[in-house]
Amino acid sequence: MGECGGEEGRDGEHASVERVLDEWASCVSEWLQEVRERVLPFVQAQVGAGRRVALVTSGGTRAPLEGNAVRFLDNFSTGQRGAASVEYLMAHGYAVVFLYRSGSAEAYQRHFAAITRAPAAALQVADDGASLQYTPADRKEYQRMVVAIERYGACVAERRLLALPFETVFEYLCGLREVARALAAAGRSAVLYLSAAVSDFYVPLDRLPPHKMASDGGPVQLQLQPVPKLLGRLRHHWAPQALLVSFKLETDAAVLQARATRALHRYGVDMVVGNLLHTRRQAVTLYSGGKQRILEHDAEETELEARIVDAVVAAHGRHVSQGSAR
Ligand code: PAZ
Secondary structure (H helix, E strand, C coil): CECCCCCCCCCCHHHHHHHHHHHHHHHCHHHHHHHHHHHHHHHHHHHHCCCCEEEEEECECEEECCCCCCCEECCCCCCHHHHHHHHHHHHCCCEEEEEEECCCCCCCHHHHHHHHCCCHHHEEECCCCCCEEECCCCHHHHHHHHHHHHHHHHHHHCCCEEEEEECEHHHHHHHHHHHHHHHHHHHHHEEEEECCEECCEECCHHHCCCCCCCCCCCCCCCCCEECCCCHHHHHHHHCCCCEEEEEEEECCHHHHHHHHHHHHHHHCCCEEEEEEHHHCCCEEEEEECCEEEEEECCCCCCCHHHHHHHHHHHHHHHHHHHHHHC
16 A cells, blocks of 8 residues: 555656656646635634644545546545544544545544434434434534534534545546645645555556456456656655654554654654555554654554544654744
């Protein structure tokens, strides 16, 4: 999985990265226009209110395998980590731009699943016909939902959350550039928290078969291109003052260690949150400033994301004070 659309190569590649993104931007122009129209005023309002602002990316990207796409390259990500992290950042007073894969977990709303999963007997249309009554089976789950509803209402009222759903890897990467550039206005008060699982490969748009591939013509050969790497652009060009936190998922601990350390040194990432596929709910390793720290899920009532966010917020506090000490 790529590092947010990951690491970047040599100097000469910078122009070609921008060119590829420009090409994609023209294919997703309507979607991107909407992002632009919403994100700029949002960031300006937050900066005006003196708030810290985070971009949280979440969920998996998908890359089409056909022009009129029936099939896609997709991945495992549920969006749980990103959605939970949004809630904890909001609890720390941040404003958040949530760039998430549509259909994956959403901040606050993930707690409402208790209702959609409820058996018919637990739901009743009220006598007025205009509202629903819900009888919870699990008291704790219900309490979490009530708290989530209250917090959701408050963050909507305060206009501190901007949710931007994406579908494809093209939308994701173009959206990431757009939001990061807008966040540059927040200077060191911005955090980029890149927990989305981004495809490393895609089929170039001009090589996609226009229609659904036939299944009666024998094996299909796909030639996948590497997705352009963006950490360097984020660090040095789009939002150079922001605290840059990237996530790295691997299936082999030694590879994770090597790649996380490389992202720190090669691309100037401030913190890498490393995790392994099958233990990602139990533990993550934070790599930062030559140090490593393991965070574990050790209490039933506390999500691991609360601990990750605490560490990021503390690092951001130091980042902001270093800026004002200059
Ligand atoms: O979305 P989720 O909660 O199921 O999983 C979270 C995660 C593993 C996608 C995230 O912690 C992560 O490591 N994101 C970066 C993946 C990568 O591109 O390497």
